[in-house]
Amino acid sequence: MSYQLNGATIEHDEEGYLTDISVWSNDLAEIIAKDENIDMTPEHWEVVNFLREYYDEYQIAPAIRVLVKALKKKYGPEKASNKYLYELFPYGPAKQACKIAGLPKPTGCV
Template identity: 65%
Template sequence: MAIQVNGTTIPTDEEGYIEDLSLWSPEVAEIMAQEDGQELTEQHWEVINFLREYYDEYQIAPAVRVLTKQIGKRLGPEKGNSKYLYELFPYGPAKQACRYAGLPKPTGCV
């Protein structure tokens, strides 16, 4: 599987996660969102950028509980809750947001 970004083929696994994290760009996230029928807003980008920073620091994608807690600390309690995150990422905040962020599938996600 693969996605096309500006004429470049970016290989993905069977669940749509890119295989080479260095090939990620904001355009990759936009195309993945379009394929899911979503348009990325500033709120989506807050979560995506947070995930990329988290991954840079810890070399792991956070599980949904960690994501929710950390988003709450960083962006405030009105955003650090499952309801808010599921509204942004209906296919699962950790799973879908990590895919858009070009990160591997979080541990503990089925």
């Protein structure tokens, strides 16, 4: 299973998560998002870039509770509610946003 980007084949697992997170790029994120029926807006990118920074720092993809808490600290309560995140990523903010961010599936997500 793979995504196609500029003639390259990028492998992913059966759920769509990249098997090699080092190949991630903004262009690849757009392809994954399209696959997830999401049109990337600045708000989506804010969450995706936040997740990538979080992963760089802690080497783990945050579960939804941790994500909400960390977003609240950085962006304030209006951008850190489950409701807001589910509007952006209807199939599960932590799971779907991590997939688009090219990160592994968050721990605790089924």
